Amino acid sequence: MAVTESLAEEAHGPAGAVHEGILRRQSARESSARTYARALPIVPVRARGLTIEGADGRRYLDCLSGAGTLALGHNHPVVLEAVRQVLDSGAPLSVLDLATPVKDAFITELFRTLPPGLAGRARVQFCGPAGTDAVEAALKLVRTATGRSGVLAFTGAYHGMTAGALAVSGGAPEVQVTRLPYPQDYRCPFGVGGPEGAELAARWTESLLDDPKSGVPLPAGMILEPVQGEGGVLPAPDDWLRRMRRLTADRSIPLIADEVQTGVGRTGAFWAVGHSGITPDVMVLSKAIGGSLPLAVIVYRDDLDVWQPGAHAGTFRGNQLAMAAGTATLAFVRENGLAERAGRLGARVMERLRADIGALACVGEVRGRGLMIGVELVEPEGDGAAGGLVGGAVGGGSSAFGPDADRAGGEPAAHDVHAAPSGAESAAHAFGAVPSRAEPARAPRPAAPGLAAAVQRECLRRGLIVELGGRHSSVVRLLPPLTISDEQTAAVLDRLTDAVGAVARDHETHGPQHALRHGPASSAD
Numbered sequence: 001m002a003v004t005e006s007l008a009e010e011a012h013g014p015a016g017a018v019h020e021g022i023l024r025r026q027s028a029r030e031s032s033a034r035t036y037a038r039a040l041p042i043v044p045v046r047a048r049g050l051t052i053e054g055a056d057g058r059r060y061l062d063c064l065s066g067a068g069t070l071a072l073g074h075n076h077p078v079v080l081e082a083v084r085q086v087l088d089s090g091a092p093l094s095v096l097d098l099a100t101p102v103k104d105a106f107i108t109e110l111f112r113t114l115p116p117g118l119a120g121r122a123r124v125q126f127c128g129p130a131g132t133d134a135v136e137a138a139l140k141l142v143r144t145a146t147g148r149s150g151v152l153a154f155t156g157a158y159h160g161m162t163a164g165a166l167a168v169s170g171g172a173p174e175v176q177v178t179r180l181p182y183p184q185d186y187r188c189p190f191g192v193g194g195p196e197g198a199e200l201a202a203r204w205t206e207s208l209l210d211d212p213k214s215g216v217p218l219p220a221g222m223i224l225e226p227v228q229g230e231g232g233v234l235p236a237p238d239d240w241l242r243r244m245r246r247l248t249a250d251r252s253i254p255l256i257a258d259e260v261q262t263g264v265g266r267t268g269a270f271w272a273v274g275h276s277g278i279t280p281d282v283m284v285l286s287k288a289i290g291g292s293l294p295l296a297v298i299v300y301r302d303d304l305d306v307w308q309p310g311a312h313a314g315t316f317r318g319n320q321l322a323m324a325a326g327t328a329t330l331a332f333v334r335e336n337g338l339a340e341r342a343g344r345l346g347a348r349v350m351e352r353l354r355a356d357i358g359a360l361a362c363v364g365e366v367r368g369r370g371l372m373i374g375v376e377l378v379e380p381e382g383d384g385a386a387g388g389l390v391g392g393a394v395g396g397g398s399s400a401f402g403p404d405a406d407r408a409g410g411e412p413a414a415h416d417v418h419a420a421p422s423g424a425e426s427a428a429h430a431f432g433a434v435p436s437r438a439e440p441a442r443a444p445r446p447a448a449p450g451l452a453a454a455v456q457r458e459c460l461r462r463g464l465i466v467e468l469g470g471r472h473s474s475v476v477r478l479l480p481p482l483t484i485s486d487e488q489t490a491a492v493l494d495r496l497t498d499a500v501g502a503v504a505r506d507h508e509t510h511g512p513q514h515a516l517r518h519g520p521a522s523s524a525d
Contacts, residue, residue, distance in 0.1 A: 019043050019056035036064070039456055040465060047074030050481055050488050052465070061492055062465045063480045068229070068261040068372075071288035071329055071338075073481035079291045082328035083321050095318035097126060106323040109330045110289070113270050114299060117279030123305045128314035129294030129322070131260035131286030132160025135223070137312045138282045138298045139164050142221035142254040144311065145304040150219035152205075152253070154182040155189070156231030156471065159223065159258055159284075168223050170231060170471075178216050180205050182224075184234045186365040186376060187444050187471075198240040206247055221282070222248050223256040226272035232470030233367055233374025233477060235267070238276035245278040254281040254304065260296075261372070264288035265333045265482050268343025268370035275369070291325025338482040339370075346370040349478070349489060356497045360504045362451055364444060373478040375500070376470060377452040378445035380507065447474035451503055458499035464492060476500075 022043045030037070043055035050073055052060045062074070072079060086093070086102060095103075111119050125141070127134040143149055153159075153168035160166065167176040181201040185193035190200045208214045226241065228234040248255040257280035262272035264287075269275050271283070281304060286296035294316070333339060350373060353366045361380030368374050452474045459466050459476075467477040480492065 016056050019054060022055060036467075039453070039468070040064075040460065042460075042465075049073040049076070050484055058463070060460070060463050060465050061488065061495070063478045063492060064465045064467045065479045065481050066292065067287070067467065068266060068479045069287040069290070070292050071264045071266070071333060071482050072291070073483050074292075076329075076332070076483065078328045078332050079325045082291070082324040083293075086320055086324045091320060093320050094316065095320065096315070097313075097317060100318075100320060102320045102323050102327075103318070106327045106330075109327045109334075110285075110297075110299070113330060113334055114283075115271060115273060115279045118283070118299065118301065121302045122299050123302050125298050125300070125307075125312060126314070126317035127296045127298065127312065129290075129296055129316045129319060130160070131258075131284065131296050132162045132165040133314060134260070134284045134286055134296040134298050135159045135165040135168070135258065136162055138223070138256045138284050138300075139168070139221070140312055141282065141298065141300060141304060141307065142256065145306050146220045146252075146254065148218060148220040150217055151177045152180055152219050152222040153177045154180050154224055154228075156182050156184075156228050156234065157223070157225060157258075158228070158230035159225075160260075178208070178219065180208070182228060182231070182234065183237055183240050184232075186367075191443075195237070195239075198237045202240055202243045202247075205244070209247065209251060209253075218251065219253055221254040221256050223258060223284075225258045225262065226275070227262050227267055227369050227372055229261045229372065229477070230469050232376065232475045233372060235367065235369040235372075236276075241273070241276040241278055245276075245280075248281075256280060256282040256284060258284045260284055260286045261479075264330065265339030265342050266370055266372050266479075268339060268346060270334065270339045272369070288329060289326045290319075290322040291327075291329035293319065293322035293325050295319055295322035295326055333482060342370040342482050345484070345486075345489060346373060349373060349493065352493055353497070356493070357500045357504075360500065362448060362504050362507060363500065364447075368478075371478070371480055371482060371484070374469065374475040375455075375496075376475045377448040377455060378474070379448045379451075380445070380504075447472035449473045451507060452476055454503045454506070455496075455499050458502050459496060462495040462499055464495040464499070466496070 023041055026037060042052070042060065044052045045055050046053040047062070050061050052062045052074065054060065065073070091100065091102060107124055110124070111122055114122055125137055127137045139151060151168055154170070156170045157168060159169050166172055167174070181189045181204055183198035183201045185197070188197040190197050192200070208216050209218075222244065224236070224244065225231070226236055245255060257273050259271050259273070263285055264270065266272070266288070267275065273280055282298055282300040284298055289295055289297065346368060349371075350366055350368060353373075353375060357363050357375070358366055362377055364376040364378035366375050447470070449472045452468050455476050456466055456468055467479065469475045469477045476496075478492070478496070480489075484492070
């Protein structure tokens, strides 16, 4: 049957036929490199805020948010109005690097949000419309400015899919950079976690730079993520970030902060480096800065601006619709305190997750910062002892997310989800450990990517879209829009905890291979 005849039949058939037909053609015609479409067999046709409606008529709560691109959710009114104004004005839509009123307004709003130490002396380079090209630009910039070639990067990092960005990412197929340990608790590379693990990671970095026989010459720059997202939702301790800033500044090594996913309020500060108070030399920005449309820039200190004209370029760096949508998004987040609310809401979300599922043997750790949250699934075989790394949380339940929950409570204190600090815990606070990270209770169990995939499928059956990440794709990730309401948050948590509970019971009843045999969900209930 010809494709046109098939389409005509679908158009007059039930919604399910349209849904299945589109998925069938996607499988036949699109690259085998596609990823999200494999785990999420849905066909979005309408979306608003947190909600997506599929071609089959089913509705989903979207906690993927375009991998963190949609700070205000789908089709927010201020974004749509900004785009309409540009379209109705007759302004050019693509202008390379020419100056326009739309571009001028975007830069003004962007600079208003920058860390104070950078805002007064910043330069901005518009790049190709993806974060990976901005990473390439940042690496090229520091190499040009310093005359050096080496780069320091971290285990578990993800900086993009182009050659240079892949080289500084954790999964690089070839060693082209110096790889440093990134601090984490549950799977600490030194086996200790907490402030001691962060201190060892910092000392290793310092030794590598200062040892004349380390084999590592003075590099062109260091690139890091304030929270590793694809690496498994690993927030860097604030004091460790300050230590990296001192180490690099003392040795004239430019520090590049990759804020592609952490930026625009996601972690509870407008930029995630704001938690530690550091000022990087270069910031890599994309995703949410375009207000759901493709846009990527680097912002850097003016003394690094030694490029010759044309040293970095891109045909689509003058995307006017993205700049207008980005200006509206940046201003809305700033004016409505959405970053601060994300910090408060994220703390309550993690507290409830720890209370509701943290004791399950298949949950290794609940962690994150702001509305960048992860639940690591682990193999529960062995002694069957309940509980992973849950941070000593108490309480929980959906009552924490009533209509007035955010207005009634202030931001939780740093110790609200921990026992009273003493001994090692006091050291953790002194080293700047964030509230959502805790001392490891015991040795980590093996990662369980099969269980994580099962949780993702069970979430989809319940009408919830989540992402998987981490070293072994064993971390269930939540990246909801910053505009998510308390009522919607409660619904998300109800569906997620129910899904995790169902997978845990299934595993306990039927054994470790059962969850892996289930096929992908095709719809939500």
